[in-house]
Amino acid sequence: MDEETKITLRLPKDLHRWLTAQAKSARRSLNSEIVYRLEVGRGTVVADAESPGGDSPSPALLRRRSDSSPA
Template sequence: MDDEKRITLRLPQDLHAWLARQAKTSRRSLNSEIVHRLEVGRGTTVADDETP
């Protein structure tokens, strides 16, 4: 990422826990997992198991 924007994000506790588990399984930070899933959702990442 060339340009980054810091935000505060509020998540339900169960969603946070799920994302944290997914990040650990994928060997990503929680931030990288969220960014990856957003990129996949908008079609900018080829495979779901790619590391951003």
């Protein structure tokens, strides 16, 4: 992430609890969990089933897919 934008996000309480539990399981902050899931959803990150949370990529994978060329 070269540039960041701060936002306020409203979530249903049950979704917030679920995301918080997922983040804790993956040893990530809530923000990192949300960013990770958005990146997976748009196909820019490959999920890693061997990590503590079951799908936590390395920081390099959060930036781009392994099959993409550097910008």
